[in-house]
Amino acid sequence: MAPVRRHTTSSPPTGPHLRVPSRRTLLRGGAGLALAAGASAAAPLAAGQAADQNSRAKAPGDVDYPGAEWIPADPSNFTASNRPATYPVDFVVIHVTQTTFQDAIDIFQNPDKNVSSHYVIRSSDGHIAQMVRETDIGWHAGNWNYNTRSIGIEHEGWIDEPDRWFTDEMYAASAALTANICDDYGIPKNRDHIIGHNEVPGADHTDPGPHWDWDRYIELVRSA
Numbered sequence: 102m103a104p105v106r107r108h109t110t111s112s113p114p115t116g117p118h119l120r121v122p123s124r125r126t127l128l129r130g131g132a133g134l135a136l137a138a139g140a141s142a143a144a145p146l147a148a149g150q151a152a153d154q155n156s157r158a159k160a161p162g163d164v165d166y167p168g169a170e171w172i173p174a175d176p177s178n179f180t181a182s183n184r185p186a187t188y189p190v191d192f193v194v195i196h197v198t199q200t201t202f203q204d205a206i207d208i209f210q211n212p213d214k215n216v217s218s219h220y221v222i223r224s225s226d227g228h229i230a231q232m233v234r235e236t237d238i239g240w241h242a243g244n245w246n247y248n249t250r251s252i253g254i255e256h257e258g259w260i261d262e263p264d265r266w267f268t269d270e271m272y273a274a275s276a277a278l279t280a281n282i283c284d285d286y287g288i289p290k291n292r293d294h295i296i297g298h299n300e301v302p303g304a305d306h307t308d309p310g311p312h313w314d315w316d317r318y319i320e321l322v323r324s325a
């Protein structure tokens with residue numbers, strides 16, 4: 102339940118925020134739940150330029166996190182970029198979907214939704230779908246600045262039904278993913294950097310809600 106991240110290139114890390122995105126191989130996606138992404142905002146790079154850079158670096162089906170299933174979001178639901186060269190990645194933002202795993206995927210693949218998250222995790226078994234490449238900017242935080250600097254992880258379920266949806270399998274899978282993201286980008290494994298959607302400045306969403314067990318989650322991240 103704790104896949105090791107793949108480091109496919111020979112480029113040595115040059116520092117937490119400058120390192121060449123080694124493991125990040127390819128993706129493209131973004132789906133969006135009922136989240137208010139607040140995404141649209143400005144694309145910092147010429148879209149064509151960023152897309153071109155990405156296309157050269159990836160192969161279809163590659164994912165940033167081994168074991169994840171690549172289910173691409175619609176390209177209109179995220180911003181192509183080349184992080185961490187374009188923006189440092191400082192945060193992991195934790196979400197709860199308020200819909201099913203499949204519905205979340207359908208939303209992120211719907212070009213009319215304008216929302217996406219890098220990852221969606223299934224409650225029943227902790228299965229991870231990657232929908233947006235980590236180099237790209239997901240539209241999940243409802244705050245452009247935070248979108249540019251974060252990786253978004255959606256967890257299947259409803260915030261007021263923790264016993265049914267917040268399974269051991271999902272906590273474990275998510276914590277292992279977050280731990281690897283933190284290791285890759287040099288993000289401290291603490292609550293200043295692993296935050297809930299509700300903690301994003303200006304966000305009007307309440308997920309992951311009062312029943313998300315933060316103490317347990319951070320402990321799992323640190324021990325992953």
Ligand SMILES: [Zn+2]
Pocket residue numbers: 136195196197241298306308
């Ligand atoms: Zn959210």
